[in-house]
Amino acid sequence: QAKAMGKNNVRFFDPSMQAALEFRTAMETDLRHALMHQQFILHYQLQVSALGDPIGAEVLLRWRHPGRGLVSPLDFIPLAEETGLILPIGLWVLETACKQIAVWASDPVKSGMQLAVNVSARQFRHTGFVEDVTRILHETGANPILLKLELTESVVLEDVSIVIEKMHAIKKLGVGFSMDDFGTGYSSLSYLQRLPLTQLKIDRSFVHNLPDDVNNANIVRTIISLGGSLDLNVIAEGVETEQQREFLLQAGCLAYQGYLFCKPIPIEEFDEFISNRQYLKKPDSPRSEIQV
Numbered sequence: 001q002a003k004a005m006g007k008n009n010v011r012f013f014d015p016s017m018q019a020a021l022e023f024r025t026a027m028e029t030d031l032r033h034a035l036m037h038q039q040f041i042l043h044y045q046l047q048v049s050a051l052g053d054p055i056g057a058e059v060l061l062r063w064r065h066p067g068r069g070l071v072s073p074l075d076f077i078p079l080a081e082e083t084g085l086i087l088p089i090g091l092w093v094l095e096t097a098c099k100q101i102a103v104w105a106s107d108p109v110k111s112g113m114q115l116a117v118n119v120s121a122r123q124f125r126h127t128g129f130v131e132d133v134t135r136i137l138h139e140t141g142a143n144p145i146l147l148k149l150e151l152t153e154s155v156v157l158e159d160v161s162i163v164i165e166k167m168h169a170i171k172k173l174g175v176g177f178s179m180d181d182f183g184t185g186y187s188s189l190s191y192l193q194r195l196p197l198t199q200l201k202i203d204r205s206f207v208h209n210l211p212d213d214v215n216n217a218n219i220v221r222t223i224i225s226l227g228g229s230l231d232l233n234v235i236a237e238g239v240e241t242e243q244q245r246e247f248l249l250q251a252g253c254l255a256y257q258g259y260l261f262c263k264p265i266p267i268e269e270f271d272e273f274i275s276n277r278q279y280l281k282k283p284d285s286p287r288s289e290i291q292v
């Protein structure tokens with residue numbers, strides 16, 4: 001716009017703002033083409049039980065940008081939400097995950113593993129979401145029980161009753177719901193009780209300095225006991241050390257995800273990881289002493 005007003009006009013932007021705007025515009029153009037050019041891939045991050053057994057994986061989106069390499073979802077999901085591109089992208093993620101569930105159905109180890117898919121607020125609020133999930137499950141033949149949708153607390157900021165209605169419709173299909181990044185948002189206990197959730201996921205910001213940080217240790221214990229009261233299972237994300245796992249286990253959290261067990265990796269590596277039973281090769285974890 002500034003250009004169109006003529007050379008003698010004062011520019012509205014300072015150079016850094018101008019650069020930021022140009023960057024954003026370029027990213028948006030690239031993002032519009034990314035699906036068509038098959039630049040998205042999914043990484044799978046293992047989730048394990050207290051016994052160290054694989055129970056599932058979280059599906060994490062990455063963008064293989066031709067010039068910028070592997071772009072983190074943190075750097076393009078907000079733009080995808082703003083532009084509405086999250087809708088087709090989200091459908092692609094859901095469809096790819098469901099296809100994977102269907103492929104795993106014939107595998108002795110992986111047939112029981114749940115896949116957790118992140119759903120952004122905008123995607124969930126979209127009117128066709130329930131129909132989309134229904135159709136994708138049908139088309140892929142994925143067992144709905146093995147699909148879990150991760151919502152964040154921001155989903156419930158408006159229209160709580162509509163959100164609850166939609167969740168019930170999807171839960172009827174057999175699909176589970178995990179409240180992602182739990183503890184970082186605005187959950188009120190009154191509606192938390194009304195949401196048909198199956199899981200609370202403790203945010204990694206509470207996990208990373210366990211067990212030393214007394215505040216976070218207390219928050220984590222509180223979330224675990226809240227999960228117990230609401231009859232929800234609890235999983236911790238961002239578990240990086242044996243000390244953290246030990247604390248969580250003692251506090252009653254029986255499912256974990258984090259670099260301690262496995263980083264998010266492409267499907268070929270993930271398959272190999274499971275087939276080679278690499279998840280058992282943790283030298284210092286006293287698995288045999290764990291009673292669940």
Ligand code: C2E
Pocket residue numbers: 045059060061072073074077090093118119120150180181204237238239240257258259260264
């Ligand atoms: P999230 O759903 O909370 O995912 C967990 C994030 O923690 C992932 O980051 C994962 O790589 C990272 N992580 C896992 N274990 C550890 C650990 O032990 N230590 C540390 N430091 N980090 C760990 P990632 O893959 O960069 O994803 C960031 C966020 O982007 C996700 O947070 C999620 O909100 C969003 N996202 C990812 N994929 C999708 C998607 O398909 N759709 C939507 N709407 N959002 C997505």
Ligand code: MG
Pocket residue numbers: 058118150180
């Ligand atoms: Mg998540």
Ligand code: MG
Pocket residue numbers: 180181201203204237
């Ligand atoms: Mg999370």
Ligand code: MG
Pocket residue numbers: 181203204
């Ligand atoms: Mg998070």
